[in-house]
Amino acid sequence: MTDEEIKKLIVEALESKSKTKSKFYLKDFYAMVPDKKPREVKNLVNKMVQEGTLEYWSSGSTTLIGLKGMGKQHQEED
Amino acid sequence: MPYDPSDPLKDRITDIGPRYYKEFVPPVIEKNYGKWLYHDILEPGVLVHVSETGDEVYTVRVGGCRLMSVEHIREICDIADKHCGGYVRFTTRNNIEFMVDGKDKLKPLVDDLKSRKFPAGSNKFPIGGTGAGVTNIVHTQGWAHCHTPAIDASGVVKAVMDGVYDDFGSMRLPAPVRISLACCLNMCGAVHCSDIAILGIHRKPPMIDSEWIDKLCELPLAIAACPTAAIKPAKTASGLKALEVNADRCMFCGNCYTMCAAMPLADDVGSGVAILVGGKLSNRMSKPKFSKVVIPFIPNEPPRWPTTVEAVKNILDVYAKDAKKYERLGDWAARIGWERFFEKTNLPFSHHLIDDYRFAYTTWRQSTQAKF
Amino acid sequence: MGKHKTPMLDELEKGPWPSFVSDIKQQAEKGKQVLKEAPDDLLGVLELSFEDRVTHWKHGGIVGVFGYGGGIIGRYCDQPQKFPGVAHFHTVRVNQPASKFYTTKFLRSMCDLWESHGSGLTNMHGSTGDLVLLGTTTDHLEPLFFDMTHEMNQDLGGSGSNLRTPACCLGRARCQFACYDTQEACYQMTMEYQDELHRPAFPYKFKFKFDGCPNGCVASIARSDMSVIGLWRDNIRIDQAAVKAYVGGELKPNAGAHASRDWGKFDINKEVINLCPTGCMAWDGSKLDINDKECVKCMHCLNTMPRALRIGVDTGAAVLFGAKAPILEGAQMSTLTVPFMKVEAPFEELKELIEKVWDWWMEEGKNRERLGELIQRKSWQEFLRVIEKDPDPRMVDEPRSNPYIFWKEEEVEGGWTRDINAYREKHPR
Numbered sequence: 001m002t003d004e005e006i007k008k009l010i011v012e013a014l015e016s017k018s019k020t021k022s023k024f025y026l027k028d029f030y031a032m033v034p035d036k037k038p039r040e041v042k043n044l045v046n047k048m049v050q051e052g053t054l055e056y057w058s059s060g061s062t063t064l065i066g067l068k069g070m071g072k073q074h075q076e077e078d
Numbered sequence: 079m080p081y082d083p084s085d086p087l088k089d090r091i092t093d094i095g096p097r098y099y100k101e102f103v104p105p106v107i108e109k110n111y112g113k114w115l116y117h118d119i120l121e122p123g124v125l126v127h128v129s130e131t132g133d134e135v136y137t138v139r140v141g142g143c144r145l146m147s148v149e150h151i152r153e154i155c156d157i158a159d160k161h162c163g164g165y166v167r168f169t170t171r172n173n174i175e176f177m178v179d180g181k182d183k184l185k186p187l188v189d190d191l192k193s194r195k196f197p198a199g200s201n202k203f204p205i206g207g208t209g210a211g212v213t214n215i216v217h218t219q220g221w222a223h224c225h226t227p228a229i230d231a232s233g234v235v236k237a238v239m240d241g242v243y244d245d246f247g248s249m250r251l252p253a254p255v256r257i258s259l260a261c262c263l264n265m266c267g268a269v270h271c272s273d274i275a276i277l278g279i280h281r282k283p284p285m286i287d288s289e290w291i292d293k294l295c296e297l298p299l300a301i302a303a304c305p306t307a308a309i310k311p312a313k314t315a316s317g318l319k320a321l322e323v324n325a326d327r328c329m330f331c332g333n334c335y336t337m338c339a340a341m342p343l344a345d346d347v348g349s350g351v352a353i354l355v356g357g358k359l360s361n362r363m364s365k366p367k368f369s370k371v372v373i374p375f376i377p378n379e380p381p382r383w384p385t386t387v388e389a390v391k392n393i394l395d396v397y398a399k400d401a402k403k404y405e406r407l408g409d410w411a412a413r414i415g416w417e418r419f420f421e422k423t424n425l426p427f428s429h430h431l432i433d434d435y436r437f438a439y440t441t442w443r444q445s446t447q448a449k450f
Numbered sequence: 451m452g453k454h455k456t457p458m459l460d461e462l463e464k465g466p467w468p469s470f471v472s473d474i475k476q477q478a479e480k481g482k483q484v485l486k487e488a489p490d491d492l493l494g495v496l497e498l499s500f501e502d503r504v505t506h507w508k509h510g511g512i513v514g515v516f517g518y519g520g521g522i523i524g525r526y527c528d529q530p531q532k533f534p535g536v537a538h539f540h541t542v543r544v545n546q547p548a549s550k551f552y553t554t555k556f557l558r559s560m561c562d563l564w565e566s567h568g569s570g571l572t573n574m575h576g577s578t579g580d581l582v583l584l585g586t587t588t589d590h591l592e593p594l595f596f597d598m599t600h601e602m603n604q605d606l607g608g609s610g611s612n613l614r615t616p617a618c619c620l621g622r623a624r625c626q627f628a629c630y631d632t633q634e635a636c637y638q639m640t641m642e643y644q645d646e647l648h649r650p651a652f653p654y655k656f657k658f659k660f661d662g663c664p665n666g667c668v669a670s671i672a673r674s675d676m677s678v679i680g681l682w683r684d685n686i687r688i689d690q691a692a693v694k695a696y697v698g699g700e701l702k703p704n705a706g707a708h709a710s711r712d713w714g715k716f717d718i719n720k721e722v723i724n725l726c727p728t729g730c731m732a733w734d735g736s737k738l739d740i741n742d743k744e745c746v747k748c749m750h751c752l753n754t755m756p757r758a759l760r761i762g763v764d765t766g767a768a769v770l771f772g773a774k775a776p777i778l779e780g781a782q783m784s785t786l787t788v789p790f791m792k793v794e795a796p797f798e799e800l801k802e803l804i805e806k807v808w809d810w811w812m813e814e815g816k817n818r819e820r821l822g823e824l825i826q827r828k829s830w831q832e833f834l835r836v837i838e839k840d841p842d843p844r845m846v847d848e849p850r851s852n853p854y855i856f857w858k859e860e861e862v863e864g865g866w867t868r869d870i871n872a873y874r875e876k877h878p879r
Binding site: 164222232239344 | 458460462465466467468469472473474476477480489496499502504505509516525539541545546547548550551554555556558560561564565570571572575576579584592593599602603604605620622623624625626631633637640644647665667671672673706708709721727748749754757776777779780781818
Binding site: 025026027038039042046049050055056057058059060061062063064065077 | 509510511512513514517519520522523524526609610611612645649650651652653654655809812813815816817818
C-alpha cells in the first residue's frame with residue numbers, strides 16, 4: 001500500500017467509528033494497518049496531523065488522536 | 079518578521095530543542111567544568127566547591143516557590159546581575175543558587191539576600207537547604223492549576239515549610255530529609271521515594287452528571303479511561319445514555335474526570351492528605367526505598383493545614399531525636415522496626431496501612447521476629 | 451487591595467517561608483502581563499477552592515501548537531464568569547537548559563515574552579524539569595511559540611504519550627562525583643529525539659533522567675523509564691594525608707553537612723568503616739585500605755570524606771529501566787540492566803539501546819502501559835532478548851526461589867518431540 005492509500009484507509013476507519021468515539025490511541029492505528037511497522041504508522045499519523053486531517057487530544061499524561069474537529073470536547077473547548 | 083496570524087505556518091521553526099547549557103554557565107564553571115575536587119558546606123545554605131585549578135566557586139542556596147511570578151524572577155535577575163555576573167541556577171527541588179567566584183563577594187550577596195522580604199513579612203530568599211537538614215519541598219499544582227487534585231499544593235507546602243523552617247536553615251538532623259508533595263495519587267510529582275511524602279487522596283468515587291454526561295462526553299472514552307474497569311454503560315430513568323461506577327472497584331484516581339468533566343471526583347470531606355514516610359533515592363549505605371503510608375487520612379484544613387503540619391513536625395522531631403548519625407528516616411524505621419515507629423511517633427496503626435493491592439504479600443511479615 | 455477579597459490566602463502571607471500569595475499579589479499590582487486580570491483572578495479562584503476545599507479547574511485536551519502533540523496542557527476554570535482572567539488558563543512547558551543554569555539575559559527575555567503572551571506566572575520548575583509558563587489563552591499559543599523559537603531559539607518540552615523532557619543532575623558543572631557528563635548526555639539525547647519529544651510516539655509517557663553518581667540527585671531511579679546513573683569500575687582514589695586530617699579533626703566530616711549539632715569527635719571506624727555496606731574498608735590507625743573489588747559504590751565514604759576520597763578514573767554509567775510512580779500496578783524503581791557502560795559523546799551505545807527498547811514497547815505495550823509494567827508482564831528474560839543483553843547476577847537481588855522455569859525447547863537436549871513407541875518398549879501399557 002502507498003502512503004496515500006493508508007491515509008485513506010485510516011480516515012475511513014475513523015469515520016466508521018465516529019458516531020460513538022472520536023479519539024483513539026496510537027495503538028488503535030497500528031491495528032488499522034497491521035502489515036506496517038508501528039514506527040511507520042506513527043510517522044504517518046503524525047504527518048496526517050501536520051496536513052490537518054487529524055488532531056491530537058492530550059490528557060496531559062496520554063495522547064489520543066482523532067479526525068480534526070470531531071468529538072464532543074470541541075464544543076466545550078472552543 | 080513578526081508572527082503573521084493570517085499565515086501561521088510561515089517561517090515556522092520546530093524541533094530546535096533547549097538552548098545549549100554551556101551558553102548559560104558562569105565563566106568559573108565553564109573554566110573548571112569536570113575539574114572539581116571537593117566541596118564544603120561553610121554554613122547552612124552556603125557551599126564552596128574547589129577545583130584542581132585552584133579556583134573556587136561559592137554558592138548560596140535559597141528557597142524558592144515553584145509558583146513564581148515574572149516580577150520575582152526579575153528580582154532574582156537583579157541580584158544575579160549585581161553579584162554573580164548575570165548568572166543564576168535553579169535546582170531540581172525549586173531552590174535557587176547564586177554563585178560567586180571569590181570569598182570576598184559572598185558576604186555582600188548573603189546580606190542582600192537576607193534583606194529582601196515581601197511586604198507582608200515573609201522572606202523572599204531564605205538561605206539553607208543543604209546537608210543534614212530539610213530542603214525545599216518539590217510539589218505539584220494543586221488547586222492553583224490542576225483538575226484532579228485532592229489537596230492544594232502551594233498552600234500546604236507554604237504551611238509545612240513555615241513549620242519546619244528552622245530545619246531548612248540548619249543541619250541538626252541525622253541525615254538529609256526530603257519532603258515531597260503530590261496533590262493526587264497519579265503523582266505527576268513522583269513522591270514515592272521521599273523521606274516524608276504528603277499525598278492528596280480522594281475517598282469518594284466520582285459522581286455521574288447523568289442528565290448531561292452523554293452531551294458532554296464520549297462515553298467509550300470515559301469507560302476506557304478507568305484503570306480498574308469499574309465504569310460501565312447505564313441508562314437514566316428517562317432513558318438517556320449514561321454511565322455507572324462500580325464503587326467497590328474505584329481506586330479514586332480521577333482518570334475518568336480527565337476524559338469527562340461530567341464525572342467529578344473531588345469532595346470537601348472525601349478528599350484529603352495521606353502521609354508516607356521512609357523512602358529514599360540515593361544508594362548511600364542502603365538501597366533506594368519506597369515511602370510507606372503511615373497516616374491514611376487527614377482532612378483538608380485550609381488555609382494552613384495544621385494537622386498535616388503537626389504530623390510532619392512530629393515525625394521529623396521523633397526521628398531527629400532517635401536516629402543515629404547518617405541514618406535516613408526509612409533506615410531508622412527499618413532498624414527500630416515499624417511497631418516501634420508507630421509507638422514512638424504515637425501514630426495509630428489501622429487496617430488501611432496494610433497493603434491489599436498488587437504486591438501486598440511482599441510487605442507482610444513472614445517471621446516471628448517482633449517487638450513487644 | 452486586590453480585585454478579590456482573599457482572607458484565607460492572606461493567612462499564607464504570614465510566616466518566614468517565601469509566600470507565593472505575596473508574590474502573585476505583586477504580579478497583580480506591578481506586572482505588565484497581557485492577561486491583565488490573570489494573577490488577581492488566580493488568587494480569586496484559589497481562595498474559592500480554599501473555601502470549598504475542592505478544585506475549580508477542568509481539563510482540556512485539544513489545545514497545542516500546530517503539529518506538536520506535547521508541550522501544552524489545556525486548562526479551563528469552572529467559574530469563568532467570576533474569574534474571566536483565568537477562564538482559559540493553559541500551561542506551556544518549555545524545555546529547560548540542562549541542569550537549569552541561566553543567564554539573566556535569557557530569563558529576562560523569557561519574562562518579557564511571557565508578559566506579552568500570558569499571565570506573568572510561572573513554575574520554576576515543573577516536576578519533570580521544564581520551565582513552566584502557567585496560564586494563557588488559546589489565541590496566544592501560536593504567537594508565543596513563534597516568538598520563542600524565533601527570538602529566543604528555544605523550544606517546548608514534552609507531555610502526553612511523548613518522550614518527556616529529559617533532565618539531569620548538576621554533573622560536572624559543579625560536582626566532583628559526576629562519573630560522566632550528564633549535561634552533555636541530556637542535551638544530546640534531547641536533540642536526537644526531538645521528534646519523539648514533540649509528537650506522540652509511544653503507548654504512554656517515557657522519561658530519561660541522567661544522574662552523575664549513585665547519590666541520585668535527579669531521582670532517576672525512582673521516576674524515569676530509563677535511568678542512567680554514573681559509576682566507576684576501578685579504584686577509589688585515596689589521599690591518605692587527608693584521611694588522617696579527618697581522623698585528627700582538621701577537616702570537617704561529610705563536608706560539614708552535620709554542623710548544626712554536636713555529634714562528638716569524628717570516629718572513622720564508627721562513621722565510615724563500620725557503615726560500609728560490604729565491609730570492604732579497613733583503618734589501621736594510619737592507613738585507610740579499601741578492597742575495591744568488593745565495593746558497590748554506595749558513595750557513603752566519599753560523601754563523608756570528600757577531600758580524602760575521589761571516584762575512580764574508569765568512569766561511565768549503569769543503565770536501569772522501568773521506574774514509575776504507583777499508577778497503575780504499583781510503584782516501581784528501575785532495574786539494573788547494563789551494570790556498566792561508557793557514556794561518551796556521541797552516545798551511540800545508549801541510542802542503540804533505547805531504540806531497541808522503544809521498538810519493542812511500541813509493538814508490545816498496551817495503551818497506557820509504562821515500560822516497567824510491560825517488562826513485568828512479559829518477563830525480564832524477554833526484555834533481555836529484545837535488548838540483546840546476557841543475563842547477569844547483578845540484575846537481581848537474588849535468584850528465583852520457585853523452580854517454575856519456562857524452558858525453551860531448544861534449551862533441552864533432543865527437543866520436546868519424543869517417541870512414545872520407544873517408551874512403550876521399556877514401559878508396557
